[in-house]
Amino acid sequence: MDAQDPGQVMTLRSSDRDASVGHLGGFDEGPEHARPMLSGVGPATEGRQTGVVFASMAPVNIPTHLHRATFRIAAVSFWGLASIVMASSYIGTDLGVNYPVEWVVTVLAWVAGLVCWLLPWSEIPAKRFPPVVFGGLVMITIGIFATGGTHSHLPVLFLVAVVFTASMLDFPVALAVVIVSTVAATLPLLVEGWSSVYVRSLVLLVASMAICAFVPALVRKALRGENQLAERRRLELEGSYLATIEALAVALDAKDRHTEVHSRATAALARAVGQRLGLDAEALRFLEYGALLHDIGKIGVPGYVLNKPGPLDEEETAIMREHPVIGERIVASVPFLNRIRPIVRAEHERWDGQGYPDELKAEQIPLEARIIHACDAFQAMSSDRPYREARPRAWILNEISTQAGRQFDPRVADALLAVISSGDVTVSGTAENSIHPDKRLPEAHAWTQHLDAIQQLGARLANIGSVPEICETIGQAITTLLPYDQCRIYLLEDDGRTLSPVYFSDTRRSEYDGVTAETLAIQVGQGITGWVAETKQGALVGDTERHPKAVHIPSTTEADESMLAVPVIFEDNLIGVIVNVKVGLHQYTGDHLRLLTILANQAAVSISNARLIERLAASARTDPLTGLSNRRAFEQALEDRLGAALPELFSVIMLDVDGLKQVNDARGHAAGDAVLKRVASVLTAQLRHADVVTRWGGDEFVLLMPEMDRVGAVSLARRVSGTLRDADSPTGAISVSIGTASFPADGTTADGLLAAADRSMYLDKRQRVA
Secondary structure (H helix, E strand, O other), rough: OOOOOOOHHHHHHHHHHHOOOOOOOEEEEOOEEEEEEOOOOOOOOOOOOOOOOOOOOOOOOHHHHHHHHHHHHHHHEEEEEEEEHHOOOOOOOOOOOOOOHHHHHHHHHHHHHHHHHHHHHHHOOOHHHHHHHHHHHHHHHHHHHHOOOOHHOOHHHHHHHHHHHHHHHHHHHHHHHHHHHHHHHHHHHHHHHHHHHHHHHHHHHHHHHHHHHHHHHHHHHHHHHHHHHHHHHHHHHHHHHHHHHHHHHHHHHHHHHHHHHHHHHHHHHHHHHHHHOOHHHHHHHHHHHHOOOHHHHHEEEEHHHHHHOOOOHHHHHHHHHHHHHHHHHHHOHHHHHHHHHOOOOOOOOOOOOOOOOOOOHHHHHOOHHHHHHHHHHHHOOOOOOOOOOOOHHHHHHHHHHHEEEOOHHHHHHHHHHHHHHOOOOOOOOOOOOOHHHHHHHHHHHHHHHHHHHHHHHHHOOOOOOOHHHHHHHHHHHHHHOOOOOOOOEEEEOOOOOOEEEOOOOOOOOOHOOOOOOOHHOOOOOHHHHHHHHHHOOOOEOOOOOHHOOOOOOOOOOOOOOEEEEEEEEEEEEEEEEEEEEEEOOOOOOHHHHHHHHHHHHHHHHHHHHHHHHHHHHHHHHHHHOOOEHHHHHHHHOOOOEEEEOOOOEEEEEEEEEEEEEHHHHOOOOOHHHHHHHHHHHHHHHHHOOEEEEEEOOOOOEEEEEEEEOOOHHHHHHHHHHHHHHHHHHHOOEEEEEEEEEOOOOOOOOOHHHHHHHHHHHHHHHHHOOO
């Protein structure tokens, strides 16, 4: 289509400018487990609280994806055992085997094995499995009579049926198989008369069947419990991720008032198109997520650009076209949503390669992105915008058909037109899907204010490099945005177990007057705070005293209290926990939890960046072998001291390890490194807090000793030398040469002092050699 074609301009503009994100919630319970679904509900409605998500799981025996494997084992068992039984029936003579009947049973077993191998058992309910087992019992019983009755060798096969049943189904069903098998195995006695040998074998068989029913049933029960626990934890983790995304979605809804339900409607339409194209359940699920969040990057686009009533200028268009990249970065911060990163980034790519940001074309564009692109354009054209009114339905359908093979994937365009024609989903605009505007305005206004505050907070945090200052800034923001009586920010110590408060706000209640850093410190797993750290799941607690993990803080009075607690996590690593408490029951809602989660995510990124910068700065000033300051750090400290307005007395000590090269040559560099570490340890132990000890390079160390004259420096040098000569240390006796220089007697510049100390050290070395 020509660039001047108004249809194309309109389609691109609406695709670029329309955005909204809906609510994630609810569950679609399948036969085996519940999975999160998207709903058309707006942000937090009255009376709703969103915390950790728990989904009811229908009782199952084993996961359906194991059904096929189990029945293929059964097929192999039918084929293998039938063949072995048939072959064993020819061993020996005069056994009374009815070979025609035995061959019939064998053929039936082979057919049963074929059925077990070919049928789609993953789609068949578990309650249909017992007939397979009882069919096997009938064949075994017939085989017993065909191979000699009380002289038959086949009763042991009943064990196979029992084990199979106990592994697949509940114990009562396995017990029923034991009873039926016992009756079947007893029939030869009723028909042929008493046989002591057969009865003895039968008693052992019944006992063995009982054990084989009981033990696998216990194992299956334990595995089922583990499977359900793992599924529950997966859903909890997923719910935590989606709560964060939901909060961003609600904030974006509030920011762009013209596209309140655009993304939710796009998600519903995209799912219908995906179903028509034959996408599986997992792909449809992430297609919905991608459609819901396809414009999440517009959270970083200024409001004046989003809501501009006229055409965008060149600069504004460039800003707008950055939002797919911004959206990808936002989604990338949530591991669970990693799969939709390329979808969010490519949603504005065109089939003909003229889209953005990467100018992908045709099959290079993910199918989900192609689907969302078409559905996004349809929804945009179907609704009013600040720069134009909604287009007529016939005009829209013609535009989609015309753009097939140019802007849209032809196959996707055909599927979209088919979905619209069939009426599978409601796509006639936003009125059908929006909740009452009078109920949305207060919430939307509040979230807009929160979003502005969060953006301002991000700008402030970008200029802060100190972790304590970051925590204080985050804490001040929390106490501004959330109701509180005390806010606490804990960071995880290096031991990986202790949570220490680095920030707790001034309290406005006497109940918290006794709170100190010492009383707030807690272990991971201890109390509600430690539990949140251990599970990495946010918690909304309406009554802390009744919570099973509650631990009373010393020196505080007991009171009705509500709590919000969210983990601070970066790349799945726990950094700390943020806690907000308020006196009174049920003082917080799900919206509060979501807002605190957003702030915790900001804190995680800022703290991680600050720590990385600290580590880089430390590594630039630290010797990696000994952990001492390096030459650069020493020179800076020396220049700072000399540059003081009134430099005070200080001394410089230079130390050289004698014979280090010989140690390396004779015993290896590991031994030489051990000597250097020993010297560093002795120097560190002898020094005061203000002293600076440095590995100068190779086998040399330099010390800066504030407020120490030459006499003190020489005395310290002798102590160090004496300590290193201790032959009982793991490295043996270490000989060192030491020189000293003092300011201002031996020099008034850095070079002069170092040269004087160096001369003194080599004088000591020559005297030592002599």
